[in-house]
Amino acid sequence: MSTVNGIGETPAHEGGSARNDKAEKIDFSSDQEIRWCPGCGDYSILKQVETLLAQSGKKKEDVVFISGIGCSSRFPYYMDTYGMHSIHGRAPTIVSGLRSVRPDLSVWMVTGDGDAMSIGGNHIIHLLRRNVDVNVLLFNNQIYGLTKGQYSPTSPEGAVTRSTPMGSTDHPFNPLALVKGADGTFIARSMDRDPKHMREVLARADAHRGTSFLEIYQNCNVFNDGAFEVFTEKASKPDHVLFMEHGKPLLFANGTKGIKLDGMTPVILDLSTGAHSADDCWVHNERDGFKASILVRLFDDPRLQGAMPRPFGVFFVADRPTHEEKLQAQVKRAKEVKGPGDLDKLLQGEHTWTIG
Amino acid sequence: MSINTKPPKPVEERSNVVILFAGDSGDGIQLTGTQFTGTNALFGNDVSTFPNYPAEIRAPIGTLAGVSGFQLHFGSVEIFTPGDQCDVLVVMNAAALSANLDKLKPGGIIIANSDGFDKKNLRLAGYIDAADPLTDGSLVNFQVHAVDVTKLTRTALEDSTLGMKEKDRCKNMFVLGFINWMFSRENTLAEGFLEKKFGKKPDLLEANRKALVAGYFYGETSETFTTRFEVKAAPLPKGTYRAITGNQGTALGLIAGAQKAKLDLFYGSYPITPASEILHELSRHKNFGVITFQAEDEIAAIGSAIGASYGGALGITASSGPGIALKTEAMGLALMLEIPLVIVNVQRGGPSTGLPTKTEQADLWQAVLGRNGEAPIPVLAASTPIDCFDMAFEAVQIALEHMTPVILLTDGYIANGSEPWRFPAADSLPEIKPPFIASREAGTPSAAEAFLPYARDERGVRPWAIPGQAGLQHRIGGIEKQDLTGNISYDPRNHEKMVRLRAEKVARIADRYKPIRLDSGPAEGELLVVGWGSTYGAIRTAALQLQKEGHAVAHVHLRHLFPFNKGLGPLLKNYQKVLVPEMNSGQLRQLLRAEYLVDAQGLNKIQGMPFTSEEIRVGILNQLKS
Ligand SMILES: Cc1ncc(C[n+]2csc(CCOP(=O)(O)OP(=O)(O)O)c2C)c(N)n1
Numbered sequence: 010m011s012t013v014n015g016i017g018e019t020p021a022h023e024g025g026s027a028r029n030d031k032a033e034k035i036d037f038s039s040d041q042e043i044r045w046c047p048g049c050g051d052y053s054i055l056k057q058v059e060t061l062l063a064q065s066g067k068k069k070e071d072v073v074f075i076s077g078i079g080c081s082s083r084f085p086y087y088m089d090t091y092g093m094h095s096i097h098g099r100a101p102t103i104v105s106g107l108r109s110v111r112p113d114l115s116v117w118m119v120t121g122d123g124d125a126m127s128i129g130g131n132h133i134i135h136l137l138r139r140n141v142d143v144n145v146l147l148f149n150n151q152i153y154g155l156t157k158g159q160y161s162p163t164s165p166e167g168a169v170t171r172s173t174p175m176g177s178t179d180h181p182f183n184p185l186a187l188v189k190g191a192d193g194t195f196i197a198r199s200m201d202r203d204p205k206h207m208r209e210v211l212a213r214a215d216a217h218r219g220t221s222f223l224e225i226y227q228n229c230n231v232f233n234d235g236a237f238e239v240f241t242e243k244a245s246k247p248d249h250v251l252f253m254e255h256g257k258p259l260l261f262a263n264g265t266k267g268i269k270l271d272g273m274t275p276v277i278l279d280l281s282t283g284a285h286s287a288d289d290c291w292v293h294n295e296r297d298g299f300k301a302s303i304l305v306r307l308f309d310d311p312r313l314q315g316a317m318p319r320p321f322g323v324f325f326v327a328d329r330p331t332h333e334e335k336l337q338a339q340v341k342r343a344k345e346v347k348g349p350g351d352l353d354k355l356l357q358g359e360h361t362w363t364i365g
Numbered sequence: 366m367s368i369n370t371k372p373p374k375p376v377e378e379r380s381n382v383v384i385l386f387a388g389d390s391g392d393g394i395q396l397t398g399t400q401f402t403g404t405n406a407l408f409g410n411d412v413s414t415f416p417n418y419p420a421e422i423r424a425p426i427g428t429l430a431g432v433s434g435f436q437l438h439f440g441s442v443e444i445f446t447p448g449d450q451c452d453v454l455v456v457m458n459a460a461a462l463s464a465n466l467d468k469l470k471p472g473g474i475i476i477a478n479s480d481g482f483d484k485k486n487l488r489l490a491g492y493i494d495a496a497d498p499l500t501d502g503s504l505v506n507f508q509v510h511a512v513d514v515t516k517l518t519r520t521a522l523e524d525s526t527l528g529m530k531e532k533d534r535c536k537n538m539f540v541l542g543f544i545n546w547m548f549s550r551e552n553t554l555a556e557g558f559l560e561k562k563f564g565k566k567p568d569l570l571e572a573n574r575k576a577l578v579a580g581y582f583y584g585e586t587s588e589t590f591t592t593r594f595e596v597k598a599a600p601l602p603k604g605t606y607r608a609i610t611g612n613q614g615t616a617l618g619l620i621a622g623a624q625k626a627k628l629d630l631f632y633g634s635y636p637i638t639p640a641s642e643i644l645h646e647l648s649r650h651k652n653f654g655v656i657t658f659q660a661e662d663e664i665a666a667i668g669s670a671i672g673a674s675y676g677g678a679l680g681i682t683a684s685s686g687p688g689i690a691l692k693t694e695a696m697g698l699a700l701m702l703e704i705p706l707v708i709v710n711v712q713r714g715g716p717s718t719g720l721p722t723k724t725e726q727a728d729l730w731q732a733v734l735g736r737n738g739e740a741p742i743p744v745l746a747a748s749t750p751i752d753c754f755d756m757a758f759e760a761v762q763i764a765l766e767h768m769t770p771v772i773l774l775t776d777g778y779i780a781n782g783s784e785p786w787r788f789p790a791a792d793s794l795p796e797i798k799p800p801f802i803a804s805r806e807a808g809t810p811s812a813a814e815a816f817l818p819y820a821r822d823e824r825g826v827r828p829w830a831i832p833g834q835a836g837l838q839h840r841i842g843g844i845e846k847q848d849l850t851g852n853i854s855y856d857p858r859n860h861e862k863m864v865r866l867r868a869e870k871v872a873r874i875a876d877r878y879k880p881i882r883l884d885s886g887p888a889e890g891e892l893l894v895v896g897w898g899s900t901y902g903a904i905r906t907a908a909l910q911l912q913k914e915g916h917a918v919a920h921v922h923l924r925h926l927f928p929f930n931k932g933l934g935p936l937l938k939n940y941q942k943v944l945v946p947e948m949n950s951g952q953l954r955q956l957l958r959a960e961y962l963v964d965a966q967g968l969n970k971i972q973g974m975p976f977t978s979e980e981i982r983v984g985i986l987n988q989l990k991s
């Protein structure tokens with residue numbers, strides 16, 4: 010390759026890192042050298058997506074990846090599918106137009122926390138309320154990677170970054186609460202360090218018709234290393250991560266703790282004393298929109314004493330017709346009622362007069 | 366149907382008449398205007414119209430800010446503009462008179478609804494001490510006819526069970542009936558219209574019809590009107606006509622283009638004056654495979670159109686001033702992707718929010734130059750409502766056949782103005798052939814070939830491969846790409862090469878233009894007027910007049926603002942002087958000077974209002990003298 014890293018918006022990469030070339034995945038990898046920093050969480054996500062697609066039986070030509078701008082948004086170049094690396098924050102707009110005319114394709118959108126929650130925030134909420142059928146992968150690293158380390162709309166308050174030497178003064182977004190507020194029809198969270206979980210949730214997202222919104226905690230080991238450590242490291246994971254399963258009680262800490270709804274307030278039950286059992290806990294129902302609104306709000310700072318665990322998995326699923334279905338139905342109905350367009354009639358209009 | 370026995374009133378013949386209807390935005394003046402226009406067009410006159418809306422939707426009743434106007438120019442001769450000054454001014458209240466009196470020719474006729482001149486109306490219109498101009502002698506230079514339209518309409522509707530408010534709504538029909546009488550026209554078309562509009566509401570239909578007839582008879586019986594006028598049919602080319610506004614023309618041109626390319630049309634847009642009618646019009650034609658998408662903002666509007674084009678449809682977006690500004694970054698993306706896209710800018714007064722309901726041509730630099738990086742995008746401009754159709758069609762042709770975004774400039778003046786259109790047969794429009802490429806199915810010999818999404822044909826145009834096509838998977842993006850493969854490349858030499866390739870591709874679009882043609886005047890001579898866009902009618906009228914008077918003045922009207930027609934450079938050399946009238950402070954003039962080192966002079970008006978042909982005529986004469 011003849012590429013030379015520019016000085017501006019390119020993180021200090023050591024060059025590409027080796028791909029895992031197992032036969033099942035080869036299909037979906039492009040011939041492009043991967044230029045994320047070694048150790049970046051993006052690699053793991055790429056791998057799981059390739060694996061999922063290879064197993065899904067989709068044809069490469071029927072898959073499209075649309076991204077904005079950011080480290081994560083380089084993703085489409087690494088897939089041997091159709092792809093567009095567009096402009097910062099605007100991927101949802103491209104997706105909306107593409108899906109409107111091509112309901113037959115499998116469309117994926119790759120975005121970062123700056124791309125989706127800051128510059129593209131407006132588009133994201135409208136994508137969700139319209140329920141455009143796309144799988145949105147939000148690579149949340151709580152930092153601006155590509156521009157080298159400024160705080161993002163998901164960085165915690167007080168975050169010391171290159172643009173906030175005295176700490177960020179901004180209250181962060183809770184992305185999934187925002188998604189719920191915009192009436193998203195599929196809401197899920199996973200993490201780069203748990204490939205198996207990610208693959209399962211990716212498969213669920215892919216199967217859903219409508220906007221599937223999957224937030225993936227992704228480590229930026231260069232500018233924000235360890236941001237999600239408490240959720241990903243063996244020692245702290247059990248106490249801080251709550252894996253939700255449909256129809257099952259909300260348990261964590263290896264089953265020694267559970268969540269109960271006390272009125273509208275979730276509380277932690279200690280199941281180790283014998284005073285409470287799993288039967289007392291809140292049973293997860295993905296179809297319950299009201300409860301999902303509470304679940305997405307389990308967003309405590311894990312450093313705080315008595316913090317609620319952070320839920321992972323599928324929060325909510327709803328069936329609602331997709332935007333493109335409704336658009337296409339109108340076109341179909343117009344053709345049925347008025348007949349297919351007759352250009353001569355159109356040019357002639359409703360009133361004419363003749364001279365001569 | 367005449368019920369009186371008096372002898373018919375004398376009829377005076379006129380070759381052309383300009384009439385301006387003005388009133389409160391709630392007076393229904395636009396309807397009176399369009400109906401009278403329709404009647405004249407049907408009769409065989411050439412017509413041109415210019416509606417002038419207030420910026421506020423419902424400004425306080427009776428105020429100057431609330432005055433809405435509709436100007437119509439019709440004639441037995443060819444008509445190129447809605448007219449400089451009017452012969453007849455119809456005003457529904459004092460504010461309408463005060464706002465428009467300067468547009469009336471000396472000796473012109475004023476028809477005033479006297480009910481709209483009470484103390485309150487006079488004060489709102491700014492008449493000092495509520496002095497009534499209809500009676501205080503200040504209008505001695507005009508022929509004033511005060512008619513109590515409100516009272517007469519109410520009297521005509523005495524038997525109606527409608528409420529007073531609804532009865533008063535029929536005033537515009539009384540006026541229409543009267544004007545029909547005054548210009549020797551029948552009420553037939555208006556009656557047909559009423560039947561269609563109120564067919565399901567018999568009491569409203571009856572009332573409106575009665576008011577219409579009452580207005581007509583009022584002309585016949587009232588003592589104050591001694592003459593009627595007659596404007597004979599114009600020698601228009603034989604054929605079938607319809608009326609068309611510029612925005613309708615644009616919408617139809619876009620649909621026709623999509624049909625001729627056998628593509629679905631996707632229109633992404635965010636409402637804005639004066640471009641919204643394109644959205645409204647297109648949304649009515651879904652049976653042509655038209656999808657309209659009212660996006661969350663103008664960025665989403667253009668982004669969605671790019672996405673649709675990427676999916677293999679014809680992506681289109683339109684807006685005006687502030688909305689076009691928002692689309693800028695995405696235009697750069699479309700140009701980097703080299704994907705078909707049409708961007709329509711219905712210009713209005715700027716900068717910023719500017720003058721939303723007024724017209725201007727001040728976005729030319731923005732269209733030609735206003736992007737980051739070396740970002741050439743072809744720019745076309747429409748000159749009349751009909752030309753909006755032709756240029757919209759050509760914009761689609763260029764976008765699809767050259768794989769490029771194209772900017773089409775129109776403006777509020779022609780977008781809302783209308784003229785009779787001898788519409789073409791669908792068959793007469795050329796087929797449009799995008800550079801599609803065949804799929805490479807696995808197992809076929811072609812599958813082994815590497816697909817190069819940025820390989821170019823002899824015109825510099827890349828192939829259009831669409832998601833779903835086997836064997837053509839590829840990635841595109843706004844980041845600089847390697848020649849041929851489209852992969853990301855930061856190679857300095859590659860960047861320079863790509864910048865040149867993109868520029869050359871756009872430059873070669875000029876190869877497809879027809880040779881440049883003068884609109885009127887000698888092939889060489891004293892002065893060439895170079896116009897673009899909606900100034901066409903005013904320049905044409907002025908140029909024809911001066912030529913008649915013996916001046917060696919020619920007129921060329923540019924439809925291609927970027928790249929220019931190759932014949933333009935040589936043409937400019939054939940004249941001693943070059944004058945460029947524009948509704949801006951000299952944007953085309955600067956481009957011509959930069960491109961051709963020609964000492965072009967400007968004639969500039971930046972008032973949110975179109976040029977009158979008289980202003981252009983005087984401007985040319987001054988230039989000839991200097
Ligand atoms: C209009 C515009 N503004 C700013 C930028 C610079 N920029 C590029 S990526 C980026 C933020 C990236 O952060 P994020 O979306 O979190 O993605 P990451 O790089 O962390 O994956 C910014 C500000 C740009 N490319 N375009």
Ligand code: SF4
Nearest residue numbers: 020046049080154229
């Ligand atoms: S997200 Fe961080 S680690 Fe990953 S490529 Fe960007 S800068 Fe490097």
